[in-house]
Amino acid sequence: MRRLDELAQFSSRNGEITRLYLTPEHRAAALKVREWMQAAGMRAEIDAVGNVIGRYDGTTLNARSVLIGSHVDTVTNGGKYDGSLGVLTGIHAVAELHAKGLRLPFAIEVLAFGDEEGVRFSRTLTGSKAVAGILEDADLDAADSAGITIRDALTRFGCDPLEIPRISRRKEDVLCYIEVHIEQGPVLESAGLPIGVITAINGATRFKVEVAGTSGHAGTVPMNVRQDALAAAAEMVLAAERLAQQTEDLVATTGCIEIRPGVVNVIAPSVGFNIDVRSSKDDVRQNTVAALQDSFQAIARRRRVAVTTEGFYDEAAVTCSSWLVKALEAAVARLNLRPYRLPSGGGHDGLAISSLCPIGMLFVRCAGGVSHNPAEAITADDADLAIRVLLEFLQHFEPDDAVSGIREA
């Protein structure tokens, strides 16, 4: 907890936690994380894409690795635990093994990815994609609001972008990936449980909705002849909420809406809003998006306005490997905690790593489900439990089981 407080000091602004990818504060945080990794008995370095990688060797020199990771970047004015908790619990688990002089029949690598939030550049998961070998060279041309590309920022950060292809891992060198993360939601808190085992990272579809009505004077156009784009949009927002409430394992959110011209005495001719739909089941998500689009068309027809929708983001759900889910549940049960499964509504570095190896995730209860906010909070007891679960998992992990688990899947 002390180290999480310390990490929170690396911020572009005093009084808040804002640590974007490849900024000076990211570099300072990365150096501190490398120092902690070294103190925990790991060889550690900053790689070509700005990740910090620590390796704790196994009983044999060229043992395959269990990867444990998360990210050290934050959103603008974010919290102390989103990302950082996963890196610190990994370091602490290794530190305990090191303190006891324990070597396992596999290596452990702790990864502190540099860019999960995607706030600075119009790209996310740059660090984990590079490790998974799925980062495209063109991704490095994405620029921030000042016109600086990821490629330029890497050079300023002290990295050599030409070395990036060399940091991708071969499937035969890694066993699995485990990520600890705060829940960012209220489910565990409601269930009265400190730890949850993730079954899948939800797929997400985002689409833009544009409603075109007819402008009019707020005082002179009778209600029955109006073609009010905002009233139509309001009905659509509620239709999306209602359908999501009626659909299991699905959420839908309207987080932004824009009205044009936005004048108190003008019936709005034009309203745009976005909808974000998520589910751990791709077919449920896709069917809901289709049903919403039909419902919006029906609302538009009835109100004599026009509506268009345009998808701009579509990520399939990623399933956590069932043998890893079971192994993590067993670790939870050995600590006399009730195993509890839930899907992850948010995206995580595991999304990218899933193309490299099986992934598993643990969620830690957070206060009020609050995240992406300075009010983000967890307890020291819950953080410690996450480290205990990691150690239980690692000490019972059989690399051969993992290999057969991979083969079965």
Added chain:
Amino acid sequence: MRRLDELAQFSSRNGEITRLYLTPEHRAAALKVREWMQAAGMRAEIDAVGNVIGRYDGTTLNARSVLIGSHVDTVTNGGKYDGSLGVLTGIHAVAELHAKGLRLPFAIEVLAFGDEEGVRFSRTLTGSKAVAGILEDADLDAADSAGITIRDALTRFGCDPLEIPRISRRKEDVLCYIEVHIEQGPVLESAGLPIGVITAINGATRFKVEVAGTSGHAGTVPMNVRQDALAAAAEMVLAAERLAQQTEDLVATTGCIEIRPGVVNVIAPSVGFNIDVRSSKDDVRQNTVAALQDSFQAIARRRRVAVTTEGFYDEAAVTCSSWLVKALEAAVARLNLRPYRLPSGGGHDGLAISSLCPIGMLFVRCAGGVSHNPAEAITADDADLAIRVLLEFLQHFEPDDAVSGIREA
């Protein structure tokens, strides 16, 4: 129609009609209007507040006046007819009397007010208020976005603000005020009628609504525990629309809405919007505002969000004098048109003048009800009919009837 096209050329920007109070283009337009008034046989001048006033004397030197007016300022990127039509129909009616050498037993004054729209300064009806004697000296301290006060702008325009008190009229010198205006709504067009007689200028209440919910991650917070400020606001917008649809002689509009933080993947904790409610009946308007506020509280309680409302504008309805309504209807009927009464949803210079003398208004059908927009359109035939109705009204108008009408009221 040619003169309306000519007037539309006085604009701060080519290709649109933007003529704000006390700008160089307003001055150029005022000089042109004065020239037209003089050509129509009137003595004309620009007064101390920037109005153009033309006087066509009656049969006796000190005859009381019938005022005919409207405004020559426009909204930003407005239309050709809003305001200007009322000035031009007044000038043309006088021109016809003048061409026939007709003097009436009362004077006619045509007034081209300078500021009805209130776009430049945070004040409206400056010109008509000055004439009615209800402009406060402090109103002249209102400043535009560049910090120029009305007082300074008047001086630059060539006016002497110290002379403003002298342009207010005495009740005993005026008989009534008549304004011709485009409808700015679709009612006459739907009824298939070129001209309507206005019964009242609707009262208006505007209030701000703030909804406070709880922020959350769009992917991780289950639907049933959300406190989504936008969904609550959407329900309120629809509740206002529904109540207005069910209430006779009332409209309600949400023309602006703001969502905070307005991010695609964040459940909004905060939404603000404004509601504009209008009716020709003050009690209907007030009861509706109260009912809406109750309904918003009920929606907020059910959704576990907080709502506050704050009124920021409240204007009582102004009733057109019944004897003027009847006299204008009689003029319409003599032209073999069906008299048709309707309230005015928009505010007009008549609002200010109603504190000086009885007012009456005529609406002219406009295409699609479109206004405050370059697409504003009327037909030459309809404009001519408005002039015919004015002339019918004027030629049958008995000052003594007016005086007794005033006394009765």
